[in-house]
Every structure is written in structure tokens, then in C-alpha cells.
Amino acid sequence: MINLLTNPEFWQYLSIPVIAALIGWSTNWLAIKMTFYPLEFIGKPPLLGWQGIIPSKARKMAAKSVDATISKIGTVQEIFEQIDPKVLAAHIIYTVDPRIEEYVDELMLREYPTFWENLPASARKMVYDRVRKSTPQLVDNLVEDISDNIEDLLDIKGMVIERLARDKKLLNRIFLECGDVEFRFIINSGLYFGFLFGIIQMGVWYLYPAIWVLPLFGLLVGWATNWIALNVIFRPLHEHKVGPLRIQGLFLKRQPEVAESFCHIVTHEILTVGNIINAILEGPKGDRARNMVKKHIKPLVDETAGMGKALTQMAFGPTGFATLKNQVGEKAIAISQSSFNNPVFERDRARAVESIMVERMNALSSEEFQDLLRPCFQEDEIKLILVGAFLGLVAGVCQLVFVFGESFF
Numbered sequence: 001m002i003n004l005l006t007n008p009e010f011w012q013y014l015s016i017p018v019i020a021a022l023i024g025w026s027t028n029w030l031a032i033k034m035t036f037y038p039l040e041f042i043g044k045p046p047l048l049g050w051q052g053i054i055p056s057k058a059r060k061m062a063a064k065s066v067d068a069t070i071s072k073i074g075t076v077q078e079i080f081e082q083i084d085p086k087v088l089a090a091h092i093i094y095t096v097d098p099r100i101e102e103y104v105d106e107l108m109l110r111e112y113p114t115f116w117e118n119l120p121a122s123a124r125k126m127v128y129d130r131v132r133k134s135t136p137q138l139v140d141n142l143v144e145d146i147s148d149n150i151e152d153l154l155d156i157k158g159m160v161i162e163r164l165a166r167d168k169k170l171l172n173r174i175f176l177e178c179g180d181v182e183f184r185f186i187i188n189s190g191l192y193f194g195f196l197f198g199i200i201q202m203g204v205w206y207l208y209p210a211i212w213v214l215p216l217f218g219l220l221v222g223w224a225t226n227w228i229a230l231n232v233i234f235r236p237l238h239e240h241k242v243g244p245l246r247i248q249g250l251f252l253k254r255q256p257e258v259a260e261s262f263c264h265i266v267t268h269e270i271l272t273v274g275n276i277i278n279a280i281l282e283g284p285k286g287d288r289a290r291n292m293v294k295k296h297i298k299p300l301v302d303e304t305a306g307m308g309k310a311l312t313q314m315a316f317g318p319t320g321f322a323t324l325k326n327q328v329g330e331k332a333i334a335i336s337q338s339s340f341n342n343p344v345f346e347r348d349r350a351r352a353v354e355s356i357m358v359e360r361m362n363a364l365s366s367e368e369f370q371d372l373l374r375p376c377f378q379e380d381e382i383k384l385i386l387v388g389a390f391l392g393l394v395a396g397v398c399q400l401v402f403v404f405g406e407s408f409f
Helices: 008-036 059-066 075-081 085-111 113-118 121-148 156-166 168-178 178-209 213-234 255-269 273-282 287-337 343-362 368-372 374-378 382-405
Strands: 043-044 048-050 240-242 245-247
Touching: 008 168, 008 178, 008 213, 008 382, 059 156, 059 168, 059 368, 059 374, 075 085, 075 273, 075 343, 085 113, 085 121, 085 287, 121 287, 156 168, 156 273, 168 178, 168 255, 178 213, 213 382, 255 343, 255 368, 273 287, 273 343, 368 374
Parallel strands: none
Antiparallel strands: 043 048, 240 245
């Protein structure tokens, strides 16, 4: 036994499975890192350098993610109903009411300072009171109108894709948090599978120490550890019972946990009330939404002018009065966009949307659910496997030269 332990050849052979395990672990670790990092291209485009697979195809990956999830678990109307238009209207009124005087003064002093400063205090108070009295009904009508037309005004898919395409870090985070367990398994499994392949490699090298054995096995370890790990995550698709064991792809087993993680990020950081309102007002149908706001504001201006309309029009002129209506509409739009910068309100509405999305996502079939994470690997899966195989080949050559002292020449 002592002679065996002191024999250099014994340690050389024993190093084979250890090195194979390290090859498996390092190639799998590198494959995961190359999937997500760096966020921007480093090197000299187009070939000399690298950008993470997900960030390099951010828009495409975001579209796949949306198609696999949001498009299947909630319509625009359902999401808006969960936010609850009545709650939105109440929040706007609650936010605006204490600042009515401030908003009116700001608008009038900017557009018609001389007129407003010379207006008697009693007349200004009448304007404040009229605006305050009319605001609740005006807001209710506006929110109801938006709710009735929400399918046309809001492109949820486009909104989410735009956000994720711009924010590559957030896109990465969705995949990394949802697949955290699976990514750790891929990395660690390289160690286990690599060691098992290494034992086989050791036996082959002992029986047939040809110069090509170690490089070839290094290549196979780098390739096979990646391939096996990816398949264990998603296969089998459906649960199979083998005696007391229940066998199913690792990711598919965690559907409830992943659903909660995914829906929490989406509802608290993307489909927030503020983001939705901005998407309505600034999106493809933003002009229509803005005109809708101005349409509901117009009667308020006419009513507020009231008996003093003749005086108002004489002071402003016909064009000036029309401009006033437009400016009031623009101010109303700005208030609408800024009314939801309240973290407590945002979180409350996000939880309401999250509950229905989690429920729907848990109801997805395994075929549908796997599409959340599968595109993350499918996009350039062959590249990652080939990189692993190449690095395994290089490690095998190094092992041949530096551990066993062999030479190709």
C-alpha cells in the first residue's frame, strides 16, 4: 500500500477523474456566464469578442419570454381590471384634490399671468371651487372611458418587450432568478458527471494509452456534461413514477415556485400602474389617449369660465381661450402620469395583478411552462456545447503534456 501511495504513476492516474471533474465544472460554469455576460459586446465586432447570448438578442429573447408567459396568462382587459379602474380613479382624486389651487395657479400664471394676478380673490376662489367640485366626476368618466378602450390603447406585449430590450440587466435577472436552481445544478453537475467520465477515461487510458485518448475524453467531458445537464433540466417533460421515485425535469418540478418569482418581478417592476399609464399616453395609441383626456377636460374649462366666459374670451381672445383648453388638457395628462409615483399604491396594485398571474401560470401545461426558460438555452445552445468541448479538448492536451509528460512531436 505504501509503495502504491509513493508511486508517481498512481497519482497521475488518480488525477484523471479529478481533472475531468474540474473540466466539467469549469466548462459548465463558463457556459452559464457566457449566456448572460457581458451585457454589451466586448472586443472587436463582429467576430473578435463576445456578448452574452441573452443580452445580444435582448429583443428576441424578451419577445419569446412574453409569448411564453404574459400572452398566455392574462389579457390586457383582465390585467387592467385587476388593477381596478375605480381604485385608480379614487387614487387620482386623492392625489389631486389637496393641490387644486397649486395646479390652477401654476397653469394660469404661466399662460396668463397678468389676467390671473389682477383677478379678484373671490373670482379665483370660485375657479378653485368649481374645479374641485367637477374633478371627481371628470376623473371617473375619464378612467371609465380608458377602461372601455383599454384593448386598443395598451399594447402589453410591446410595452414589456420594449422595457426588457432596453434594460438588459432586468432581462437577465428574470432568467437568473427563475432558473437559479437549474443554473446551479448545471454548474455542479459538471463536477459529478465529469468525475464519472474521468473514471471511465482512467480505465481506457490504463488499457490503451494512445496519445489521442486524453484530448478526446477531455472534449467528450466538456461536451457531454453540458448536454446531459441541459436535458436533465427539461426532460422528462411529464412526471414518471419509477417505484417510489417521481422523475421529471428539474425546472418543471418547480412550476409553482418559478411562477411566483417570475410574476413578482413582472408585476412589481414592469407592469406597474405608472408604467401602464405611461405606455397608454406615450405608446403607439398615445395620441388617441391624450385626445381622450382633453375631451373630458374640455367641459371643465367651459363650465369654469361660466358666467365670466365673455370676459374670459375678451381677455384671452378666441385663440387664447382655445389654447387655454389645450394647456389644461396637457396639464391633466402630466398630472395623470405623475399621480402614481407612490410606492405603497404601486405595490398594492402590483399584488392584485400578481395574484391572478401566478394562478394562471400555475395552470400552464408542462409544454407551455418550459418555454419560459428553454429559449434561454435553445438560442445558441450548440455554441455553448462546442465551447465546452473545445475547452475540454485543450484541458485534455494540457493533461497529456504536463501530467503524463507526453509529446505530440
